[in-house]
Amino acid sequence: MTYDHKAIEAKWQDRWESEGVFHAVEDVTRPKFYNVAMYPYPSGELHLGHVRNYTYIDLITRYKMMQGFNVLSPMGWDSFGLPAENLAIETGIHPRISVENQITKMKGHFRQLGVAFDWSRELASHDPAYYRWDQWLFLELYDRGLAYKATAPVNWCPKDQTVLANEQVVDGACERCGTVVEKRSLAQWFFRITDYADRLLDDLAALDDWPDRVRTMQRNWIGRSEGARFRISVEGTSETFEVFTTRPDTIFGMTFCVLAPEHPLVEKLIEGGENEDEARDYIVRAGRESEIERMAEGDKTGVFTGKFALNPVNGKPVPIWIADYVLMSYGTGAIMAVPGQDQRDWDFATKYGLDIIRTVQPPAEWEGEAFLGEGQTVNSEFLDGLDREGAKERILVWLEEQGIGERAIQYRLRDWLISRQRYWGCPIPMIDCPECGLVPVPRDQLPVELPDVDDYAPQGRSPLAAVEEWVATTCPDCGGAARRETDTMDTFVDSSWYFFRYTDPHNDQAIFDPDKADYWMPLDQYIGGVEHAILHLLYARFITKFLHDIGLSTVDEPFLRMFTQGMLVKDGAKMSKSKGNVVPPDRYYRDFGADALRLFELFVGPPTDDAVWNDSGVPGTKRFLDRIWKMGTTDPGFVDREPNDDDDRLLAETHRTLKRVTEDIDRFHFNTTVSSLMSLANLFQEYLAGSPREKTFAEAYRIMILMLAPAAPHVTHELWELREMGPMLATEPWPEWDSSLVAESTVTMVVQVNGKVRDRVDVPADISAEQAEELALALEKVQGWINGAVVRKVIARPPNVINFVVG
């Protein structure tokens, strides 16, 4: 017996839409619940991996709604970006057209899955009505000095012909296409996220409902180091350079200094020197190599500048070297090298025959290598005898007194490089005027719309640069001829604030109404892939803090509770379009229905873990739904009799299941939610096979339908209506369990002898230790195992277990 899933599912999808069941309106009389799944890139296909995520978000939406919350669950599109643009290069079709087609397709998929979204708030980042506010946000950042243009060595992807943010370089390669990135020195736009490094780090501590691994990843990414920054002068000149160190206590062990090849002082140091040619040669080579190539060589390389630096503590001259193991992008691009206490400096010193002075006393048996452990400070004049912390404190005070340096905190986090030399993104709203310099586009001229181009192919500059009539403009300040910025923004700018826009998606006067944002923010639940643990989640936190600082948001953390779901794996790889192993859900909709598919995706394993797709699972969950359907539709009527033990047990088990299911949903154990419901259905089946059904069954069945509703909404809505159990199920309150029914009256007690299970016996739940012992000792098997020996000890944990220790 099977139900007509096609007809039923289509019917309820229509009803939910036409009755606006999931349309959310601010309502101060009810607690709100803001529930968001990360907005997807509109790839056109919703595959089984996506289905898993959206089933989770939908289950929560429906469950919270039944619990009486005013739930907002919106959906939108991360529609700018490279995939659409690359498709345009291939086909010549404008990305807007392909993206909008794909959005239509995907909306159809969401509908077929029965996901409860509030479509009235739909947004798309490629829509000028949306990206206008990206540009506005950019200008707000610019006004406060948090958006700036600077020339710096940047990561360049030669395949995609664009720069990449630090976060988008994985193992030295482009995150998108896997091409090894090159270093290039280019003038680019940055957001000064490093200004927020401290807050981004400190506030992680309060995000208790985030997965620990995500918080750890962010903490490591921000990478806070405490130490000192101080100036070192170059012997025989008036030049100085600055270094950062976490070990100022080892300053007496500085036997040389190293500058990054890109360091601005390098040119002055080598010019006219004995080593000039060799040094120039080295700098050119280092500049050509990617970071991977540098590291692949293994061996550290460098070249002597010919100049000496003076150690500020004792005036001793030490050679200044250039080496690419010092990075221009971290700290000051220059270091004091202390080979005695730093392995990298040790390697370099031994290779080039430089001095090594130990300033921390290693253990007696210590041989070779830098010593990084704790020990007494030695060879360090006024620091001698102090431990690490004592020496650190002492030298910091000394450096500050001398006016040479100060305490400093250094972050691994770099500023966020947001410009891209690509077409399909939000134009940066700036104008370059030969007279006035960089001038922001006045806010009343926003949006700066993306013009059409003939050729999307990247050529090392944005395709926009070829659109002369667009680039040529007038300066808003002086009215003279000027040119527009042709780079577009990283799409992570679009996604760093879209959850604010959902709260007021149609506002054309402001980015959003702060009162509306105040009602909905922060998100009560955010769900997405762990691959966004650093990029998107860090950027979104940064922009939220900024919106807070300029008075638009009352919250400075956007996501109260974060959930990262596992991936769906097939043929040993994550299910994704780029891996070519996606399974579209269509066949499952057709053969088994969305409810069966949803149920299996919930059942397949713990939501946080990766799950392996198994094709025979969906028929299994469909069988389960068919059984539920059969129980509810083939009704022989109820016999009029007093409830018996079977009825009592049925109701009690139903309430126990209700408790378990409620708690499991609350802690995101959706797989056991489903298995509990299956177990209960098995009991129903057993009950129905026994004595004729009494009206207790109707109550148990009603609770079953309510519990199943968030997971399998279509078939449960139909049953609810068919059996005339009430108005629309979606808005029915979540049931509450009766604790007197949940409590067990009889428990199976395990009887152990020397820790081994020897028998089991049913006992009253409130049995005393004495009674339990008496009862257990009387058991034949137990007697057999004790066999006359002395019982030395009895551990009774009634009513669960009793253990006789025999000697």
Added chain:
RNA sequence: GCCGGAGUGGAGAAAUUGGUAAACUCGAUGGACUCAAAAUCCAUUGCUCGAGAGGGCUUGCGGGUUCGAGUCCCGCCUCCGGCACCA
């Protein structure tokens, strides 16, 4: 190298606090129904010794704590993820 997480039957897995290891589902085997098949229903299904009654073993490996360990502690192995010349 550093920082996380994981390892349980043929498969996915379960076991909120240290108290019946393997719930639930898939798969497999046998049976009922059927002319037959599908569907459905019933039974068996961790390994092992035993004709049976029943016993022994079992949560990556080796130790430990405990009356009792998948769960806690110590030492390993393997896999996955993140970071990685970050001074």
